[in-house]
Amino acid sequence: MSTLEIRNLHVNVEDKEILKGVDLTVNTGEVHALMGPNGNGKSTLLMTIMGHPRYKVTEGSITFDGQDVLAMSVDERSKAGLFIAMQYPQEVPGVTNSDFLKAAVNAHRDQPIRLFEFIRLLDKTIADVQMDPAIAHRFLNEGFSGGEKKRNEIIQMKLLKPKLAMLDELDSGLDVDAIKIVADNILKLKEETDMGMIIVSHYERFYDLIQPTYAHVLINGRIVESGDQELAKRIDAEGYEWLLKEKNLTIEKEEEVKRAISLGTCAVNKSGAL
Amino acid sequence: MNLITINDSKKITVNSDKGSACRISLDVEKRSKANVVIFLEGKGQLKLDLNVRVGSDCQVVFLTVNHNEAEIEFNEKYDIYADSKVTIAHMELSEYKAVYNSEHQLLQQGAELTVQTASVSDSRKIFNQDTFHNAGNTTAHINNYGVVMANGYTDMVVRNTIVQGAHNSATHQTSRLLTYDKSAIGRILPVLYIYDDEVRASHAASLGQPDEEQIYYLQSRGLSLNEAVGLIVKGYLLPVTQILEDENLNRLLLDEIEKKVNQNA
Numbered sequence: 001m002s003t004l005e006i007r008n009l010h011v012n013v014e015d016k017e018i019l020k021g022v023d024l025t026v027n028t029g030e031v032h033a034l035m036g037p038n039g040n041g042k043s044t045l046l047m048t049i050m051g052h053p054r055y056k057v058t059e060g061s062i063t064f065d066g067q068d069v070l071a072m073s074v075d076e077r078s079k080a081g082l083f084i085a086m087q088y089p090q091e092v093p094g095v096t097n098s099d100f101l102k103a104a105v106n107a108h109r110d111q112p113i114r115l116f117e118f119i120r121l122l123d124k125t126i127a128d129v130q131m132d133p134a135i136a137h138r139f140l141n142e143g144f145s146g147g148e149k150k151r152n153e154i155i156q157m158k159l160l161k162p163k164l165a166m167l168d169e170l171d172s173g174l175d176v177d178a179i180k181i182v183a184d185n186i187l188k189l190k191e192e193t194d195m196g197m198i199i200v201s202h203y204e205r206f207y208d209l210i211q212p213t214y215a216h217v218l219i220n221g222r223i224v225e226s227g228d229q230e231l232a233k234r235i236d237a238e239g240y241e242w243l244l245k246e247k248n249l250t251i252e253k254e255e256e257v258k259r260a261i262s263l264g265t266c267a268v269n270k271s272g273a274l
Numbered sequence: 275m276n277l278i279t280i281n282d283s284k285k286i287t288v289n290s291d292k293g294s295a296c297r298i299s300l301d302v303e304k305r306s307k308a309n310v311v312i313f314l315e316g317k318g319q320l321k322l323d324l325n326v327r328v329g330s331d332c333q334v335v336f337l338t339v340n341h342n343e344a345e346i347e348f349n350e351k352y353d354i355y356a357d358s359k360v361t362i363a364h365m366e367l368s369e370y371k372a373v374y375n376s377e378h379q380l381l382q383q384g385a386e387l388t389v390q391t392a393s394v395s396d397s398r399k400i401f402n403q404d405t406f407h408n409a410g411n412t413t414a415h416i417n418n419y420g421v422v423m424a425n426g427y428t429d430m431v432v433r434n435t436i437v438q439g440a441h442n443s444a445t446h447q448t449s450r451l452l453t454y455d456k457s458a459i460g461r462i463l464p465v466l467y468i469y470d471d472e473v474r475a476s477h478a479a480s481l482g483q484p485d486e487e488q489i490y491y492l493q494s495r496g497l498s499l500n501e502a503v504g505l506i507v508k509g510y511l512l513p514v515t516q517i518l519e520d521e522n523l524n525r526l527l528l529d530e531i532e533k534k535v536n537q538n539a
Contacts, residue, residue, distance in 0.1 A: 050494050053486065074493035075502075083494075090491035094509020100492070103505060107496030139509070156495060 002028045002065050002081060002163040002196065004049070009060035011041075011048050018044045020221035021060070028163055028196045033207055033232050035200075036218035037240055037251060042200045043087060045218070046166045050084040051077050064164070079108060081163030085153035085170045087200075092140040097152070098122060100140050105159050125158050128188075130181050146173025154185050161189070164196045171206040183209035204236035217243060220252045277301065280334070283309045290316030290342050297323045304329030304355070309520050314342040321347045330356040330382065337363045337523055339530060345371040352377070357384035363514065365527055366393040367534040378405040380412035380443075391418040392514035392527070394507065394534055395426030395458075407436040407443040407473075416447040419514055421507050424455035435467040436475065444474040451481045452510055454503060504535035 004026045011019035018041045026032050034042050048055040049062060051074040062069040064080055072080065092100070101122060106112045113121075126133055129151045141149050150173055157165055167186070171179050183206065189195065199210060207215075207229065215231040216223045217240070224247050225231065235243070244250065278284070280302040288296050302308065306329070314320060320342050328334055332355075340346060346368075354360050366372050378387050393399050405414045420428045434445040451460035464477040484506055492502035508531055515527040 052490055073499070074490060075496050075498050078494055078496035086491070086494075090485075090488050092488050092492070092506065092509060094512040095505050099508075100495070100505060103492075103497055103501060104495035107498070107501065160495065 004069075004082075004164055004196065005061075005063045006045075006049070007061045009045070009048070009062065010058045011044055012056045012058050013044065013054060017058070018055075018221055019048070022218070022221070022223055024216065024223065026164060026196045026198060029190075029194045030214065031190075031197045031199065031210060031212040033199050033201070033212035033215040033229075034218060035215060035232060035235055040219050040251070041221045042218050043168055046084055046168050046198065046200065049077075049166060050074065050082060075107065078160070078162075082166070083157055083160055083162030083164070084166045085150070085157060085168060087168040087172070089141050089149045089153055091142045091144075093142050095140045096136070097138055097140050098136040101136075101156065101159060104156065108160055121159065122155075125155050128158065129154050129185055131155070147175065147178050150174055151178065151182065154182055158185065158189055161193050162195055163193070164198070166198045166200075168200050169202070170199075171201050171203055176205075179206060180209065186210060204233065207232045207236075219244070219247075219249055224249065279303060280308050280310060281306045285311045285313070287313045287315055288320065288322055290314070290318040290320035290344060290346075292316070294319050295321045295323075297325075299325045300327070302326065302328045302332050302334055305331045307333045309335045309337070309523060311523070311526075312336070312338045314338065314340045314346060314348075317343045319344045319346070322349070324348070324350040326350070326352045328352065328354045328358045328360055330358060332358040332360070334358070335361045335363070335520065335523065337365070337527075339365045339526070340368045340372060342368060343370065347373045347375075349375045350377070351379070352387075353379045353381055354385040354387060356382035359386045361388045361390070363390040363523075363527070364392070365514075365530050366391065366399060367530060369396045371398040373400040374402065376401070376403045378403075378414065380405070380407050380409065380414065382409050383411045385409065385412045387412075387414045387416075389414075389416045389418075390514045391420070392511040392531065393418070393420035393428060394511075395420065395422045395428045396424075397426060399426070399428045401428075401430045401432075403430075403432045405434045405445065407434075407440040407445060410439070410441040410443060412440060412443045414445045414447075416445075416449075417513070418447075418449040419511050420449075420451045420460065421510060422451060422453045422455075422458035422460045425457045426455075427459045429461045429463075431463045431465070432477075433465040433467065434475065434477075436470050436473050438469040440470050441472045443470070446474075446476045448478045450479070450510075452507070453481065453483055508532065508535050 006022055006024040009019050009022040036042055057070055102118050131151055150170055212229055215227050217225040277299045280300050416432055418430050422428045430449045432447045432449055434447055436443050449462045453460050460481050462479040464479045466475050468475055489502050511531050515524050
């Protein structure tokens, strides 16, 4: 069994503290729904676990099977079994999807995969998520629709078979049928590998399909409530107001600095008349 | 001076071990269709002067691949006559200093030139390119793509000139440099001298660092920093390998880039 343990995690982005003491434990086989209003730190938490250079940990720890995750480079975290399906997958012009996927698969193996074995594996994985086989030869995410990008994330996840997958609003940009296809693939992979998951989604429908074991609400950079799937259902039905009242919380808003803006110069009436 | 008449595809190897200076003249007979591949090899310093005359109605590709294991200076001059279509490609991936002084003369109506440069600099690379439209209805597309690695330096000075009277000519240049390290230095100087009113001309130049988000994305799938950079470099230089109509030459260029990328990874 693998375990991700986060203790008292504080994270800054550009000198602003976003996470203010997060504690979370995720074991393989468990599915954790991470909920909360926009801008309260959900994506920050996932990006920090994966090692994005813009997110600076100022206090606390993250370990995975006892190993210090914060001491690992981004690629080492991937090789350790962590995976993030990104909210906005990057476009990389000039790099074909198949070249990238082969490099990624090989990065997780001692011996490079044989070409025919890779082609067979890739063809099957693309078929599993019901995508056009030509996707393999297109440049990585370039010109992909929102839905194609998200399905491409699932292709990567299936090829890499992580121990812990973090899905950041994977369902956004997917239509109803595509959500079902993606969810089926996630569940099948979970059944095969018993991977753990942290899921960020704003839609009860996705949670209905994936069936989280735990739900957490992240507000103002802290987990303020944890529960089971019932918590996710209540938030979907009632929003966050009840929780804010119960916990006596208000959502901290970022200070807006309003500056005068210039729209350029216009003709001046020299006479001064209006 | 070696004078070589070209009427068919040819492979020329210039070996610096056999002499540090070499002068070659190529005379491409009119109505020829040919691929000319020039390999620079050896371990000594090399100064190569190449003079090329392309007769009318030709379709020719000149590809230079530098494998020389020492500094080179490559001075090349092309005279291109009526209705000839010429592609010049440079694959400059060596670890050593290289200076390219290129002059392209579009001498008669209908002459068409495409220049494609792919460069990876671990050291000092200098490209001085001059293209002259001396007649009407001539066309030039100059495309330079370079990657500057740590401690590397690349300088691209690209001048396109349309003389008075060269009506309906079109000249376009694109130069792009990617700097991969704080110690990498790149400089691009795009220049257009236009002396006629009825022409089309454009230039594009960009110089910048790779996208941090792209590298993070690739690394998050297990690729090391060098592997991620290698993939991006390969993708960046890919356009150079797709311009040649000959599939074998394109493959050769792609192999060269992959070899270089794998070395760095």
